[in-house]
Amino acid sequence: MQAYNSELFLTTSEAAELLGVHPSTVKRWTDADELESEKTEGGHRRLYLRSVLGFAGDRGIATYLAPFEPFESHVWLAVRDAVRHDDFERMVSLSLGWLLRGYPKRITALLQELGGREDLSFARVCDGLIRPFMKEVGTAWREGRLRIGEEHMASQAIVEALIRLTTEPLARSGPSENGAEPPPLALVGAMEGDEHHLGALCVRILLEREGWNVHYLGPNTPAEEFATFQRRHGASLVCISFSPPARGAKMRRCLDILSAFYRADEPYDLVFGGGAAGAVHEDAEEVPFRTFRIFDGAESFAHWIRHRSLEPSTRTPQ
Ligand code: B12
Known part of the structure; x- marks a missing residue:
């Protein structure tokens, strides 16, 4: 272990962050020689990572x-x-x-x-x-x-x-006892024939952290299932991941199926994403959805979801 860690040194605040204490506590420990440190020519303390980790181990401090x-x-x-x-x-x-x-x-x-x-x-x-x-x-x-x-x-x-x-507590998705508005519901998964679903999982976590209740359908989910579940549970957002080698035809077929099921009195937003999703262009498609968006990454999606108005579906999740 020595060989890996011996060369690296930390500033007082970096050591404090690692040990989960205030920098003044680290200063106190170093002044009392409980924690080994050196001074730079400019008079700043520096602490070897090796010593800080050893100190943490001795004191039972988890880093x-x-x-x-x-x-x-x-x-x-x-x-x-x-x-x-x-x-x-x-x-x-x-x-x-x-x-x-x-x-x-x-x-x-x-x-x-x-x-x-x-x-x-x-x-x-x-x-x-x-x-x-x-x-x-x-x-x-x-x-x-x-x-x-x-x-x-x-x-x-x-x-x-x-x-x-994925941290969503069960309580949040169930019926609320105090009459508070339930969190909006999203469906997330990867398209039929697509076993790649890491991207869909990323989207699930992003949405949960923004306060959404997410039904995760996983990889290889037929478009008809997204459509049926949207109706059954009143989801206000449907997010579908498409990875290569999916082509534009597959996305258009999915759009056709979802469009056929769509009811204007129960509007929802549709989002495509993933490495293959660029094969169609959101403006070029004639679709009935409240919004249809395509994102090539998690950051642009997260930005959009945070800034769009959170309009819950007209129905509550069951
Ligand atoms: C892991 C992997 C697999 C795993 C998947 C495991 C799993 N549990 O997901 C397995 C082994 C199953 C697999 C199988 C296959 N794979 Co594969 N796979 C990969 C690999 C190495 C990584 C994909 C990945 O997980 N990336 C990480 C995620 C996080 O990235 P991402 O999907 O792009 O998601 C990001 C964004 O796109 C976005 N995003 C994604 N989805 C969504 C959705 C929404 C709504 C939003 C907003 C954003 C969003 O956010 C994410 C975060 O940045 C890629 C290589 C590569 N270059 O990507 C090949 C790759 C995609 N696979 C490929 C191939 C060919 C296959 C197979 C056909 C191989 C075979 N002969 O069997 C099969 C197809 C199986 C199928 N029916 O789908 C090719 C596709 C080539 C092509 N252009 O046609 C690739 C590119 C490898 C290569 N260079 O040849 N694969």
């Missing part, structure tokens, strides 16, 4: 880095790059390294940590980390650097983290 032993310094640098510089490159290569060495659970743990952080937007984690990481995985598989089993392991590691990040 987010502890589960990543012996890669704490790698994770710390990767998180710092992401949070401070919006740079996920280190995180992508760290995750790929873990995949190749057979540590998929670390990938799950890292994504869970990032997905829970308040200093990172979850949409950014989706577009900045999950999508590029999985793209790298796909490329490495195509070039023969990864086996298909490793590709599956990578998707599963991400799925597991995303499932753990």
Whole structure:
């Protein structure tokens, strides 16, 4: 462990953040020599990550880095790059390294940590980390650097983290006793024939965090099922993911089916997204929906959902 962590040092506030205390507490500990530190030429304290982690271990202070032993310094640098510089490159290569060495659970743990952080937007984690990481995985598989089993392991590691990040409490989706307006309902899933559903899971979490009740239909869901469930449960938003190799014809067929089921007295918004969704253009299609939008990423979708007016459906979820 020493070899990995010995070179890295933190400022007082970085150490305080890691230990979950106020910087003045870290100063007190260093002044009392309880926590090892050095002074720079400019008189600022610097604390070796190794010492801070050792101190945390001795005092029983849980840090987010502890589960990543012996890669704490790698994770710390990767998180710092992401949070401070919006740079996920280190995180992508760290995750790929873990995949190749057979540590998929670390990938799950890292994504869970990032997905829970308040200093990172979850949409950014989706577009900045999950999508590029999985793209790298796909490329490495195509070039023969990864086996298909490793590709599956990578998707599963991400799925597991995303499932753990779906936080919707049961109580919120049930009938309300105090007469409060129930949260609006969204249906989310991936199109029939499409086994890729990481993007749909990302959308589910984004919506839940914006206060939506989400019925998640998962991968490979026929358009007719989206239409039927929208009617049955009165969803005010339907989000469908299309990954390559889906083509425009598939999206148009889906639009035709949903249009045939659509009733103007129960309006809803329809959103397409995913790597293949650009095969149709929202303005070019004649559709009856209250709104029809296409997004190529989680961030643009999150921005739209936050700024559109939240009009609940005329019916309440059952
Ligand atoms: C993982 C993976 C799989 C896994 C999926 C596992 C799972 N549980 O999802 C498995 C192994 C099942 C799989 C199967 C196949 N795959 Co595949 N797969 C991939 C891979 C490596 C990653 C996809 C992924 O999960 N990306 C991460 C997510 C988060 O990214 P995303 O979907 O783009 O989502 C983001 C945005 O698009 C957006 N978004 C997505 N959906 C939505 C929806 C809404 C409403 C909104 C608002 C936004 C949004 O938000 C997300 C966050 O940024 C890609 C490689 C790549 N370059 O993408 C190939 C890839 C997509 N697969 C490919 C192929 C060919 C296949 C197979 C046909 C292989 C085969 N011969 O069997 C099958 C098809 C199975 C099927 N019927 O669907 C090709 C497609 C090539 C093409 N252009 O035609 C790719 C590109 C690999 C390649 N380079 O060859 N695959």
